[in-house]
Amino acid sequence: MFTEVLVALVIGGLIFFLVQKSRTQVLKTEDGWWGAGAPPDGVEDISIRPFKVTTSDEELEDLNRRIDQTRPTPSLEDSQFHYGFNSQYLQEVVSYWRNDFDWRRQVDKLNRYSHFKTNIEGIDVHYLHVKPRIVPEGSTAIPLIMVHGWPGSFYEFYGLIPLLTEPADPQDLVFEVVCPSIPGYGFSEAPHKKGFDSVCAARVFHKLMKRLGFQKFYAHGGDWGWLVTTNMAQLEPGTVKGLHVNFAPNSKPGLSMVLSILLGQRFPKMFGFTALDVQRLYPRMDKLVVEPIKETGYMHIQATKPDTVGRGLNDSPVGLAAYILEKFSTWTSHDFRKLEDGGLTRKFSLDDLLTNVMIYWTSGCIVSSMRFYKENFGQGLNQPHSKMPVYVPTGYACFPNELMHTPKPWVEHKYRKLMTYSPMARGGHFAAMEEPQLMAEDIQNFTKRVEKKK
DSSP: OHHHHHHHHHHHHHHHHHHHHHHHOOOOOOOOOOSSSSOOSSOOOOOEEEEOOOOOHHHHHHHHHHHHTOOOOOOOTTOTTTTSSOHHHHHHHHHHHHHTOOHHHHHHHHTTSOEEEEEETTEEEEEEEEOOSOOOTTOOOEEEEEEOOSSOOGGGGTTTHHHHHSOSSTTSOOEEEEEEOOTTSTTSOOOSSTTOOHHHHHHHHHHHHHHTTOSSEEEEEOTHHHHHHHHHHHHOTTTEEEEEESOOOOSSOOHHHHHHHHHTTTSTGGGTOOHHHHHHHOSHIIIIIIHHHHHOHHHHHHTTOHHHHHHHHHHOHHHHHHHHHHHHHHTTOGGGGGSTTTTHHHHSOHHHHHHHHHHHHHHTOHHHHHHHHHHHHTTOSOOHHHHOOBOSOEEEEEOTBOSSOOOHHHHHHHBTTEEEEEEOSSOBTTHHHHOHHHHHHHHHHHHHHHTTOO
């Protein structure tokens, strides 16, 4: 009897030790230098400089000349978007771009919010900083960093920002929003050296928020923004008050996840699956193998040889538009592949879509943005952050047309303090841009829970 009790105490103590160890575990990182050449001697430049998006006659003339010289290729009969961006419909988009799209007007729209740049670890980091015009008496604005992904940009958040900084409901929280461009994207300088991955971006954004005076803040992200903000929570869990994401693919499937995939269709309740989970995950070969293979060709290219295809895209605005906009079709709904126009304007306007393309074109960032895949996947799938749970309060917005469906038990496996898991009424991968109202409501709901105001 004594031996059994002793063994039980030892096992219990070991489990307690392991649990406590995992709870205090934080992601380790070291400062980097991503500028050209060696870091300079002297004091670091921590100045913050106002920035404005600009254009010129020369820039527009060059764009129009390249558009005029495009060489159309006919699509196959009855191919819709199954082979990629339908070439016939692409000509309609290109015609609108060339003759009706007003980039100068969109530049004015981009400059509606205050832009800045500051140098961190040797590269200029671009960001928006939007402060609320009115903060209710007795309250303070809640700082929130929102991080985009690929092939998006900070512009994805333009419909969401006013809903957070100027909410219509007086009972809602008021946010102060920071939207940076990941280095190598948009107007942030591209790293000049190999190795700039999501953990590096997370570290840089922590430095950005500290430079802006925020000691604690909330974070939101989708696509790469999900991983960058997750890494931010792993690096400094005491700094990130709450993490809200709308994308959470499981990078390290354990035994419980494998068993749930194999047996969840037959025994859904045993694994905590809902009817939606079963619908999105099965038949498993189609949903978890065939479908991802259909939609991840770009990922294999960008994770291996991004500079090769990137050079062509950087030369051709029409090629760039086709490459980017195809994702805004298919990743919004897989059913859009069956449509001649890819359903492109069912959820977005051509003005908004082309504005995002123009951010890539005018900044010349397509190659460096694609390298982010190489830097993350090139180091293998067994990086420390992939094995490390997150203990920051987390909210997950589950949009029904997201690329990868993640059931609540799978999210909880990674995010141990999951406070909200919200099945959303509609929306796909670019949810902040497609459904800004739904996203704002979910961010409000989650933050209120964390702030204990609900």
